[in-house]
Amino acid sequence: MAQTRRDFLKMTAALSAASFVGVQLPLQEQQLAHAKDAEAWHRGTCRLCGVGCRLELGMKDGVPFALRGVADARTNYGFLCMKGMHFWQCLGHKERLKKPLYRAKKSDPFKEISWDKALDIAASQFADAVKKNGPNSVAYYGSGQCLTEETYLFQKIMRGGLQTNNVDGNPRLCMASAVGGYLGSFGADEPIGSYADLEKAHCFFIIGSNTAEAHPVLFRRIMRRKLDNPEVKVINADPRVSQTSRIADKHLQFKPGTDLSLLNAMANVIIEEKLHDQAFLTNYVAFKQGKEGQDASFEEYAKFVAPYTPEAAAKTCGGKITAEDIRQVARWFATSKGTMSLWCMGINQRKQGVWANNLIHNLHILTGQLLKEGADSFSLTGQPNACGGVREAGGLCHILPGHRPVEKEKMRNQVEEAWGVPLGRIPAEPGMHTMSMFTGINEGKIKAIWINCTSPAQSLPNCNLYNKGLATDDCFTICTDIFKTRTTEFANLILPAAFHFEKTGVYGCTERRQQLTRKAVKAPGEAKPEVWIAREWAKRLAAKLNDPVIAQCIKPFEGLEEDFALPQAIWDEYTQKLTKGRDNDLRGVSYAVLARMADGVQWPAPTEEFALTGGTAKKFVKGIDPMADSESKNDLPYQFYGPAHEDRKLWIWLRPQADPSEIPDAEYPFYLSTGRIIDHWHTMSMTGRIPELLRANPHAFVEINPKDAEKLGIKPGDMIEITSRRGTNVLPAKVYEGPIEGTVFAYWHDQEANRMINKVTKDDYDPSAKEPEFKICAVKIKRISGPKPLTPFIVS
């Protein structure tokens, strides 16, 4: 490298400064010349939340120092939230797990062991359990933060190798109701539209989502749209007034669990005032009712919603909204040039989660607010790869890769053929879903579990109950993670994993967009990418169980270098062999295409030529979605080719108001709801280790309406005991006009034993989606003292 005159001057400057304090500079001329060029920015996506912001990791002399947004990115237009700005501090953090840790008994201290020994133990434990108690005595519990390649490889080894469908993941706790809703209403999982609709929408219906804090960068886009176009209407429906409400034209504050009434009442107004789209209904829509989905008609539907008058619903909702409010928002919704609904955990984490999803979709189908610019029924995702990895690549117990239901023999056979394993190898029965998996541990049915990149000991509802099972030595527990968590406290074996930017792979965000992040930094210590861990583990499993089929599962990946070639080979197998002709056709989305397409590609994208255009911004529309053309059965412009509806129609469901699992009574008079705050993410194992983020919210609060606080003599900062039938927390009070009267609201990130709110939440779940009702339970609250200084707590 030629040394320029400026480099020479810089060297002179450096040497002068060094001689001043007597520092020995390690560098010579070449290094000095190099230093000028040493600042490098590496492309990737954000590690936190499901928005999928594109960003760049800044490195100087091989050390990460910053993250910045990329201005032309279609997801975030250059903007990042504080979590996206700061997560680089997890790379090389001093508390990172660097060596495998093992203890035979959970009461023993951990000892550092070699990878060789660790993988041997992991394989022995799973092999022994399978031999003694059958394949269903082992389980894999994954995460919406794993790369697609990781989820895919683990489920392949579990299903094709060990012959169990006990593969589930934490998206069960957040997305399962949305999956059920999309399949039930549209016949196909995941949103039809894209973020691009945000800038075209004329009405936003935000329900059960505090977008401003849970998805800040998307909120910014909505905010911009509203500020630039004041005539755009923003409706925010939520039991809690939040930051999101600041841009709302109308906030509908309802009693927790009464939103099904509200949604049916909006449908009632739309039909009553003839605001529905009759042509759309005639061409594309069927009506369904009951558990089995018996046929119904428009007339029956109209009759069904008739009792949900705005007056009746306003009363059910708790008196904070008027009948006229409901009429008004129904009119805005139906008559705008494009209405976009956005929801998140307030709708999904419910006993009636699927129904609530169906009822939102109903409004869009009824009014034809779908498939056109600025109109969509758009579920927000909380994790960066819940969609791409877990929903699409086989990460749930009942779904095989490529949105294939496991109970269908034809679907299983397609997968078995692709893998080159004997037909019938994959069991027909769906495996244990999350809640039954951890119940299974309590009951001694699961003898070995692999928990990858998630912390159920803190994130399961009613976690005290499930931690009892995790604490026993009856279930051998393996955790792969980057930091210690509440769950690694119950582990026998902790395997140190590589973090984002320390390994290569694909994330698929909320809008079906697949983006590649390549390795830019070496993982600390002996931390390894999970794809390597899974492959090496499977190799040993094959030997211990003397099963060539297990070896066959990893044969295509043998000997490949783990930082690029291995994840690429896994991605190629999944996309080329298992997405052909499926609604998430990814055959055009090769690593080569992803390398060229900075913004990634939205599926379906059956060919590379099409993928290089960016993919499908709107599903089911001829001329935009290539599958709408290739799967077309008639002359209509929209083709609903999704796997779940054989009649190729959208379904409006007749779903009644139904109560949550637990409602307040004399003993437990308050509703409890939980949620996220902007500075922290999930169980704060990452964000809690970043000083900027930790200090912004060092501990959780419980929010109390001022009227309730006055009645109970609670002042801001007072310590409150909050108790349900399952557990107790002690939290400081934030007295604030947020939650509706009779409801308290707590943040769920805190790891401190007395502030883990999931000790209090209820573990009842949606009967079809099996997603628990985190959002609603009954509690009593009691002031126990004045304000106390609280310190943050992170498991170390």
Add this chain to the structure above:
Amino acid sequence: MPISGVVITTRPEDLDQTQRFLAACVGVEVHGADDQGNIVAVFDTRTTGEMEHLLKTVNACPLVLHAGITYLNMEDVVDDEGLNSGTFR
């Protein structure tokens, strides 16, 4: 286009964090450090105004006990538009 050699002093226990802070400053190149908390850096800015501002910014960082210039080179000034137009007078 001034270039300066700078010694930045920090507490030894703050050395890592200070280096991270410096890495985030545009125009700062860290060239070395010792275990006493001395960091040797080069500041490279477009104008003298920027140089002054950068020195102030670094000095304002609570981690930094002191930052001082030991060497300053000021060539190419005649080519500097800002200075020619008198913006920085």
Add this chain to the structure above:
Amino acid sequence: MKRNITGIAHGLLAVVLIALYPCLVWSGPAKSSKQVHPELSKQEKYIDCAQCHTEATPQVHQEWFASLHGLAMVKCYQCHGTFETFRVTPTRQDCASCHENMMKKCPQDKACWQCHIPHTFKTKTTKK
């Protein structure tokens, strides 16, 4: 090599000399010449910036709250850092985390705050 040091640079030279001075005689951690944040205990550092500044600098807080940054929840520490990395005047790099494109579009010879008024972020209109 140093022939071009002109009168314009004299001011800077003075800064250099003043800056050098304490380096030569420095003997303790005091930073008396700087405007410093009140010393806080470890516990006090767990109070969110905005919580104190609502009272300590109510106008700044109000300006921020009503600004686009306030609406979008871009918080104090995102520009000013936390205690160890605190800077009264954010650097260009701080702005670049989200506004990288503006680093090229905006005038190169000005700090961001010279055109975008701190905390309200309204743009000063330049006369033609």
